[in-house]
Amino acid sequence: MAPPLRTRITRLLGIEHPILGGGLMWLSDARYVAALVNAGCMGFITPRSFHSDEAFGNELRLCSDLTGGRPFGVNLTLSSRPEANAAVQRWLDMALAHGVRIFETAGHAPVELIDTLHKASAIVVHKSSSIRHALSAERAGADAVALVGMEEGGHPGTNELPTMLMGALAVDRFRVPVVLGGGIGRGRQLAAVLAQGLDGVLIGSRFLVCEEIGAHRRYKEHLLNCDEHSTVRLLQSLGNTWRVLRNDTARQIDEIERAGAADHAVFGELISGQTARDHCYANGDWQRGMLSLGPSIAFAKRIEPLKSIVADLLEEARASIACLSSLEQE
Ligand SMILES: Cc1cc2nc3c(=O)[nH]c(=O)nc-3n(C[C@H](O)[C@H](O)[C@H](O)COP(=O)(O)O)c2cc1C
Structure with missing residues (x-):
C-alpha cells in the first residue's frame, strides 16, 4: 500500500x-x-x-x-x-x-x-x-x-x-x-x-x-465511454436537483419537467430508484433509470x-x- x-x-x-x-x-x-x-x-x-x-x-x-x-x-x-x-x-x-x-x-x-x-x-x-x-x-x-x-x-x-x-x-x-x-x-x-x-x-x-x-458490467463499460458532458442536472424546478447520466430516462424526465411538472408523482416509475436498480445496476440497461453520476466519470479509463x-x-x-x-x- x-x-x-x-x-x-x-x-x-x-x-x-x-x-x-x-x-x-x-x-x-x-x-x-x-x-x-x-x-x-x-x-x-x-x-x-x-x-x-x-x-x-x-x-x-x-x-x-x-x-x-x-x-x-x-x-x-x-x-x-x-x-x-x-x-x-x-x-x-x-x-x-x-x-x-x-x-x-x-x-x-x-x-x-x-x-x-x-x-x-x-x-x-x-x-x-x-x-x-x-x-x-x-x-x-x-x-x-x-x-x-x-x-x-x-x-x-x-x-x-x-x-x-x-x-x-x-x-x-x-x-x-x-x-x-x-x-x-x-x-x-x-x-x-x-x-x-x-x-x-x-x-x-x-x-x-x-x-x-x-453494478452490471455493461453499465461500467458504458461509463468508460463517458466524458465530462455525459451528465445532466434535472429537477431543479422541483427543488430536488439531481445530477445523472444522460440517457433515455433523463431525456424523458427533462421533457416532462419542461412541460411544467408540478410534483414528483407526475414522473411515476421513471423516477423511482427501483427502476435504476432493476434495469441498470442489475441488468445493465443504462438507458433506464435516473442514474446518479457526475462529470468526474470522464477520468475513468x-x-x-x-x-x-x-x-x-x-x-x-x-x-x-x-x-x-x-x-x-x-
Ligand atoms: C450512484 C450514486 C449514488 C449516490 N447515493 C447517495 C446516497 O444515497 N446518499 C448520499 O448521501 N450521497 C449519495 N451520493 C453522493 C455521493 O456520496 C458523493 O457525495 C458524490 O458522489 C461526490 O461527488 P462525485 O460524484 O462528483 O464524486 C451518490 C452518488 C452517486 C454517484
Whole structure:
C-alpha cells in the first residue's frame, strides 16, 4: 500500500489516506465499503439500499468480516419529510449495536441526530452542498464536514457553486476538518485540495467503475465511454436537483419537467430508484433509470480493483505535491 498521506481527517477517522467514498444508493454495500477501508480510506454503507433490516444487518456483519474488524462507516441521509426518517433511528440503533462509530450524515438539519450519535461516542462527518448548512452542522457538533460542489453526482441541492470555489470559501470558515467532494477523480485534484489547506476529498462517481461496485458490467463499460458532458442536472424546478447520466430516462424526465411538472408523482416509475436498480445496476440497461453520476466519470479509463484507483490517486497527488515544492527552489 502507498505510504500514508496524513491530515486531520485521517487522524479523526483512523485511516491512512485522506480519501472518503461517499454513500452510494444501491451500490455502497459491504463489498465496496470494505474495499475502501482495506485500501486505507473510509466508506459508508447506505442502509436505504437494502430491502429489510435483516439484509442491512447481514451487510454490517459481512463488512466486519471483509475488513477483519477494521472500522467502517454508515450513511444516514435525512429527508425533510419526517415520515421518511422513521427508519433512520432503527438503522442507527442497528449500526451502533454492531459497533459502528463513524457516520456520514446528509440531508435535512441533522441536529438531533448529531446529538444522539455523540451520546454513543460516534464520529459524525456531515455532508452538505451549502456552506451555511455545513456551518450549522459544525455548531451542532459535527466532527468534520464534507462540502460538495455542483459537480457532485446525485443530489447537489440547490447550490450553484463549483467545488473549487466552495473549498476556497470554506478554508477560513470552519474549525473542524473539511473534505471536498464533487468532480474529484484525479490525484492532482487531491493535491490541490490539500494545497488549499483542506483535509481531504470525498469521491463517488470516479469509483463507480471499480470491480467491487455491484453494478452490471455493461453499465461500467458504458461509463468508460463517458466524458465530462455525459451528465445532466434535472429537477431543479422541483427543488430536488439531481445530477445523472444522460440517457433515455433523463431525456424523458427533462421533457416532462419542461412541460411544467408540478410534483414528483407526475414522473411515476421513471423516477423511482427501483427502476435504476432493476434495469441498470442489475441488468445493465443504462438507458433506464435516473442514474446518479457526475462529470468526474470522464477520468475513468478501465474497470479495476478499487485499491488500484486509490494507488493512482495517491501517486499523482504526491507527484503534484513534489512539483509544487520544487517551485520554491527555482
Ligand atoms: C450512484 C450514486 C449514488 C449516490 N447515493 C447517495 C446516497 O444515497 N446518499 C448520499 O448521501 N450521497 C449519495 N451520493 C453522493 C455521493 O456520496 C458523493 O457525495 C458524490 O458522489 C461526490 O461527488 P462525485 O460524484 O462528483 O464524486 C451518490 C452518488 C452517486 C454517484
